[in-house]
Amino acid sequence: MRAPQATRRPHYLWAAAASIGMLTLGGPVAAPQPDPLGEKTGGEATVFATGRNAFSFPAANLTDEERTRFVIGNSFFRRNWVEAPASTKARDGLGPHFIARSCGGCHVQDGRGEPPEIFNRLGETKDPTVALLIRLSIPGTDAHGGPKHEPVYGDQFNNAAVQGVKPEGRVTLRYDTIKGQFADGTPYALHKPVYGFADLGYGPMHPEVMVSPRIAPQIIGVGLLEAIAEEDILANAADQAKAPGPIKGVPNRVWDAPSGTMMLGRFGWKGNVATIAHQTGGAFQGDMGITSKHFPRETCTPTQKDCLAAPSGKSGADGVEIDDKTFNDVVFYQATLAPPARRTPKDPQVLRGQALFAQAQCATCHRPSYVTKAGPFPALTSQALNGQRIHPYTDMLLHDMGERLADGRPDFGASGRQWKTPPLWGTGLIKDVNGHTRLLHDGRARGVLEAILWHGGEAEEAKDQVLKMKKADRDALVKFVESL
Amino acid sequence: MRTNLFQATAIGALLAACTLAPLATAQVAQPAAAQQPAQGINANAVAAQYAALVHANYEDTLAAARTLQAAVQAFTAKPSVETLAEARKQWLAAREFYGQTEAFRFYGGPIDNDNGPEGRINAWPMDESFVDSVEGKPNAGLVNNRKFAITKKSLAAQNERGGEENIATGWHAIEFFLWGQDLSETGPGNRNFEDFVDGKGKNADRRRQYLNVVTELLIDDLASLVKAWAPDAKNNYRSKFVKGGQESVRKIFVGLGSLSRGELAGERLEVALNSQDQEDEHSCFSDNTHRDAVTNALGIRNVWLGEYKRADGSVVKGASLRDLVAAKDAQLADKTMQQIAASVAAAEAIQAPFDREIIGGKDAPGRQRIQKTIDSLTQQSKDLVAAANAVGITKLTLVQP
Numbered sequence: 001m002r003a004p005q006a007t008r009r010p011h012y013l014w015a016a017a018a019s020i021g022m023l024t025l026g027g028p029v030a031a032p033q034p035d036p037l038g039e040k041t042g043g044e045a046t047v048f049a050t051g052r053n054a055f056s057f058p059a060a061n062l063t064d065e066e067r068t069r070f071v072i073g074n075s076f077f078r079r080n081w082v083e084a085p086a087s088t089k090a091r092d093g094l095g096p097h098f099i100a101r102s103c104g105g106c107h108v109q110d111g112r113g114e115p116p117e118i119f120n121r122l123g124e125t126k127d128p129t130v131a132l133l134i135r136l137s138i139p140g141t142d143a144h145g146g147p148k149h150e151p152v153y154g155d156q157f158n159n160a161a162v163q164g165v166k167p168e169g170r171v172t173l174r175y176d177t178i179k180g181q182f183a184d185g186t187p188y189a190l191h192k193p194v195y196g197f198a199d200l201g202y203g204p205m206h207p208e209v210m211v212s213p214r215i216a217p218q219i220i221g222v223g224l225l226e227a228i229a230e231e232d233i234l235a236n237a238a239d240q241a242k243a244p245g246p247i248k249g250v251p252n253r254v255w256d257a258p259s260g261t262m263m264l265g266r267f268g269w270k271g272n273v274a275t276i277a278h279q280t281g282g283a284f285q286g287d288m289g290i291t292s293k294h295f296p297r298e299t300c301t302p303t304q305k306d307c308l309a310a311p312s313g314k315s316g317a318d319g320v321e322i323d324d325k326t327f328n329d330v331v332f333y334q335a336t337l338a339p340p341a342r343r344t345p346k347d348p349q350v351l352r353g354q355a356l357f358a359q360a361q362c363a364t365c366h367r368p369s370y371v372t373k374a375g376p377f378p379a380l381t382s383q384a385l386n387g388q389r390i391h392p393y394t395d396m397l398l399h400d401m402g403e404r405l406a407d408g409r410p411d412f413g414a415s416g417r418q419w420k421t422p423p424l425w426g427t428g429l430i431k432d433v434n435g436h437t438r439l440l441h442d443g444r445a446r447g448v449l450e451a452i453l454w455h456g457g458e459a460e461e462a463k464d465q466v467l468k469m470k471k472a473d474r475d476a477l478v479k480f481v482e483s484l
Numbered sequence: 485m486r487t488n489l490f491q492a493t494a495i496g497a498l499l500a501a502c503t504l505a506p507l508a509t510a511q512v513a514q515p516a517a518a519q520q521p522a523q524g525i526n527a528n529a530v531a532a533q534y535a536a537l538v539h540a541n542y543e544d545t546l547a548a549a550r551t552l553q554a555a556v557q558a559f560t561a562k563p564s565v566e567t568l569a570e571a572r573k574q575w576l577a578a579r580e581f582y583g584q585t586e587a588f589r590f591y592g593g594p595i596d597n598d599n600g601p602e603g604r605i606n607a608w609p610m611d612e613s614f615v616d617s618v619e620g621k622p623n624a625g626l627v628n629n630r631k632f633a634i635t636k637k638s639l640a641a642q643n644e645r646g647g648e649e650n651i652a653t654g655w656h657a658i659e660f661f662l663w664g665q666d667l668s669e670t671g672p673g674n675r676n677f678e679d680f681v682d683g684k685g686k687n688a689d690r691r692r693q694y695l696n697v698v699t700e701l702l703i704d705d706l707a708s709l710v711k712a713w714a715p716d717a718k719n720n721y722r723s724k725f726v727k728g729g730q731e732s733v734r735k736i737f738v739g740l741g742s743l744s745r746g747e748l749a750g751e752r753l754e755v756a757l758n759s760q761d762q763e764d765e766h767s768c769f770s771d772n773t774h775r776d777a778v779t780n781a782l783g784i785r786n787v788w789l790g791e792y793k794r795a796d797g798s799v800v801k802g803a804s805l806r807d808l809v810a811a812k813d814a815q816l817a818d819k820t821m822q823q824i825a826a827s828v829a830a831a832e833a834i835q836a837p838f839d840r841e842i843i844g845g846k847d848a849p850g851r852q853r854i855q856k857t858i859d860s861l862t863q864q865s866k867d868l869v870a871a872a873n874a875v876g877i878t879k880l881t882l883v884q885p
Contacts (some may be wrong), residue, residue, distance in 0.1 A: 044883060047880075047881040048734075048738070048879035048880055048881060049590075049591075049592075049597065049602065049738070049881055050591070050592035050597075051590075051591065051592025051593070051596045051597045052592070052596040052597065052598065052602060052603065053589075053590055053592075053596060053742075057742070057746065058746070058882055060880070060882050060883045061883050064862055067745060067746070067750060068750070068754050068758075068864075070750070071750035071751050071754050071755055072754065072755055072758050074664055074751070074755075075751070075755040075758075075759070075764060076647040078647075078649065079609065079649060079763075080611045080649040080650070090759065090761065100646065101515055101611075101647050101649075102647045102648065102649060104647060104648035105646050105647035105648070106648075108644065108648065124737065128646075130646050138604070204537065293578045294855075315531050315816070319726070338881075341879065432592065432597065432598040433598075435598065
């Protein structure tokens with residue numbers, strides 16, 4: 001048996017890169033399974049799936065018992081929670097304030113949310129924003145070094161509420177147009193969202209409020225990302241620090257409630273969450289108003305008297321709204337959602353795009369591959385995810401992405417200009433699953449090419465290379481990303 | 485081997501007694517036949533037969549749904565105990581055919597590709613209050629929101645908006661209109677026809693309109709599937725599928741394996757068994773969940789055997805997955821066949837109402853019947869993986885443990 005070994009550099013690009021006369025550092029290494037094109041994005045956990053269900057399959061290599069746990073977790077992931085008191089004891093406790101009634105309300109089909117449609121020139125949206133979360137804070141930090149909550153509205157804006165409680169208000173949204181052109185003269189237009197609030201339920205916000213919009217991403221492969229060895233991620237930062245050029249990724253270190261420690265941030269748009277368990281507890285509490293072991297209090301602020309007085313769905317010995325077993329099953333479910341295989345890795349245009357991806361330095365931050373180690377909580381994941389050769393295309397680090405993308409809202413170690421490199425696996429299937437192609441932290445980019453054009457800061461040089469590409473090369477690059 | 489043969493014979497007899505068994509008993513009773521595979525069996529022949537079977541099954545579903553639509557129109561034109569009973573009867577009848585088509589899901593085909601209507605047709609579980617009033621919430625739902633215009637387009641747009649349980653369309657929305665909430669321990673929902681009578685049920689006019697429009701949308705969606713699989717069309721899904729060779733066979737296997745383990749054994753049986761909650765029942769308003777399990781299991785068997793008994797009694801039959809696998813590994817083909825037959829038999833043994841069957845401790849007979857079905861389907865999914873591997877297909881949603 002060959003021992004799994006971590007790769008610190010994107011060796012798999014060598015074949016493609018060589019085809020356009022380029023070489024990257026490093027040579028082939030011993031691996032669990034040779035997979036030079038990264039077809040099996042999640043190693044043996046990969047599912048060969050397309051279509052509407054492409055993001056909803058369990059890791060292909062789970063045991064029977066784990067599959068059972070997966071479907072039970074799934075049922076709680078997608079079920080609507082209802083207001084307490086209700087006839088169902090298992091699923092009551094929604095609110096008092098909330099954004100969505102279920103996890104699946106934002107992560108539709110385990111996939112990616114999109115910004116709401118705009119209704120009129122006032123920026124009113126057709127429906128309440130669901131998958132687009134607005135984080136709030138004011139200058140300063142909380143006890144753990146995280147964002148300091150807006151004193152009246154808390155750390156996120158909740159535009160829905162149970163009966164008898166005021167919603168916090170509405171989010172408004174309009175777009176400004178940013179025009180530009182490629183070196184070959186082809187024009188492009190990006191649309192930049194401008195956010196606002198209306199019908200504020202509890203009076204004005206703090207004058208120094210900072211606002212950060214965040215779209216719900218696809219969940220596939222999060223258990224594998226959690227299982228990447230910390231030293232591999234830190235090595236990415238060390239490699240980038242040593243290398244010449246503007247790309248200098250840094251890790252975030254954040255408070256993790258389930259372990260009660262500061263940990264390396266891996267999830268959230270700013271790497272502001274370390275573990276799936278923390279992310280899940282935070283989302284249950286913040287997005288649905290469901291309390292759990294490590295997030296035992298509703299998020300009502302002292303000003304929100306109606307919220308504080310609302311009935312609770314607490315039950316059982318735990319005294320919280322979702323019991324430990326159910327909560328753990330929901331975490332396990334997400335951890336074991338499989339990344340789908342690449343569809344057309346050998347397509348000549350895709351191979352060309354893959355080479356260009358490396359050549360334009362995209363692969364420095366969007367690091368193609370790792371061999372996983374193990375997740376932080378063995379009881380909340382599957383051993384089947386350990387030791388897998390995966391191809392997520394991320395360095396898991398924070399990067400300054402420039403002023404145009406900046407939210408101006410720090411989050412633990414992340415500055416107002418930094419974002420975490422998101423994994424690219426599944427990008428080409430978002431259209432299949434969710435019927436749209438909206439990308440970046442708030443879904444502002446309409447497709448892969450726009451997402452690239454929004455890159456700035458450390459990625460300015462990489463973007464400039466894309467601007468200089470001729471159309472056939474741009475198309476190939478996009479085709480490659482969509483093949484992931 | 486003897487035990488298995490005996491079992492298979494018993495299953496055949498059982499099915500013959502059932503009015504809706506779509507297969508000749510001989511096929512199931514003689515798995516030994518697999519040892520002489522059809523001559524010239526190949527991937528394209530299997531794909532072609534599959535396409536014919538899929539088309540026939542969707543055609544029967546559409547015809548049955550049209551009969552349902554006529555019954556819904558008669559009911560909403562003149563609501564009464566009798567017209568409601570007839571609409572319910574036709575809903576149940578149509579479900580017998582639709583349930584079998586679920587074997588055609590999970591590979592991004594016409595039913596669930598990026599434009600596929602699956603979510604509009606059969607999404608569940610449903611938060612009833614998203615659509616209409618429920619106990620304790622008399623003003624809930626789209627029906628009671630008079631500002632909401634009820635059209636096919638608007639209902640389709642609302643479906644799954646804001647949550648996967650916000651189901652506005654499809655079989656289960658229609659089911660909810662016909663039966664209402666199931667508040668009975670012994671029987672299904674018992675909605676009063678007066679909910680649809682002006683002056684009796686609040687917003688009865690909108691309830692009638694909603695039911696008609698949502699049924700029409702179901703017909704449209706089913707018709708699109710018939711079209712996608714129609715023979716002799718130049719540029720539909722089928723025209724490419726039948727030339728797809730191994731890739732088409734791979735898709736067929738993905739569909740069977742995913743329905744066996746993830747959807748039927750998992751989402752529909754294990755979840756309900758775990759929660760013991762009626763809300764986790766697939767057809768919870770009509771108490772028809774036991775038939776959903778059987779028709780799903782039959783759908784898998786149909787595809788495996790390349791054989792489907794149509795509504796008119798005729799049989800569509802031809803090159804099958806079983807033949808293809810038997811040509812490589814006759815013993816494995818037999819084993820898979822027996823497991824698939826055992827799953828159908830186990831599902832047939834689940835008793836109605838399903839919401840009572842799931843209740844109780846470890847030894848509750850109903851729970852054991854359901855667990856037996858789950859175990860058989862789980863084994864079947866592994867056999868299908870092995871069968872796929874035997875014909876050179878490994879790109880699946882499951883791997884061999």
